[in-house]
Structures are given as C-alpha cells and as structure tokens.
Amino acid sequence: MKEPYFSSKDLALMAIFASLSSLVGLTTAFIPAPLPGLYGVIAIPVGTIIVLTIRAIVGKTGAATFTQFVSGVISTILPGGPPVIWIIIPSWVLGGIVIDLFFHVTHKEIQDSRVADGIAGLIYNIPGDILLYWAFIMFLGWAWSLPLFLYGFLAIHAILGGLAGVYMPSLLNRLSPVVDMAFERSKQ
DSSP states (O other), X not given: OOOSSOOXXXXXXXXXXXXXXXXXXXXXXXXXXXXXXXXXXXXXXXHHHHHHHHXXXXXSTTHHHHHHHHHHHHHHHSTTOOSXXXXXXXXXXXXXXXXXXXXXXXXXXXXXXXXXXXXXXXXXXXXXXXXXXXXXXXXXXXXXXXHHHIIIIIHHHHHHHHHHHHHHHHHHHHHXXXXXXXXXXXXX
C-alpha cells in the first residue's frame, strides 16, 4: 500500500514533469501559424500526456493538481508566458483538480483503462477554458462569440485532450522499462 503523502521522489518527479509541461506551451507558442493559438494542436496533447503520466506514476490523489500548479507558476514566471498571467494558475489548477477528483471517484479497475484516461483528458480542460474565456472577455476585451468559443476552442481542447488520454497508456507502457531501469540504477 502506498503512503498517502508525497515522498521527496514524488515531489521531484512532479516538479520535473510540471517544468516539461510549461515548457511545451512556451516553446510551441513560437511556431508560425496562420491562426492564433494553433500551437495548441501540439501543446494540448503533450500537456495532457504529461499530466496523466505523472498521475499514473505517482498514483496519489493530488498529483495532477500539484503538477498543474507548479506548471502554472513556471509558465507565469518565464518570459513569453500567457497574456492574462494571474488567471493561468487557477485555470490549470482546476484541470488538475478535475483529474484528481475523476480518478478518486472511479473504481480501481476502471482507473487503469484507456477509457478512463480518455475521459479525464476530455474533461480536464473544460473548467479552466471557461475561466480563461471569462478572463479574456473581462480583462482583455476579446469578445469571442459563445458558439465560436464552444466549438472552436472548448471542443478542440476537449478532443485533443481526449485523444491524448487514450494514447497515454501506450506511451506509459513503453516508458516503464526505461523508468524502472533508471530507478534500479539510482538504488545502487
């Protein structure tokens, strides 16, 4: 049985994965694209895979929330970060809370399935996207129409996150021998 608290190894892994997640968003934002935000086609799936992978590796409630929090803090500190800096941390933390709550209330047999990871990837961006939409309208004056937001922003994020969630177990199976070997070497 795992301890209910995060070990120092868990905290280090979550911080490393959070750093990778924030760097994905910042480095892909410079991709020349015909439409603003098109870099999300890369950033959303990779970020989803990262947060679901660390949740699976650590296996404790709160892992996704902590990872999203650290990722949000790093994203706001680094140059080239988001346009509404103060809203990124709460919106990303909301995504982590959704993932942690979803896996906390599902049965253990369901948690280890592609369907669960796909559903988690599908829903975790929704509360944060709604919070971002509100902040963009209130503070930046970006008045997107609601149908454009729902279909052009929210739906695309949900679909990309869901597809990444379905793919994540395959990636985790490929990474597990490498991770196990690294942990064995660190014990020596």
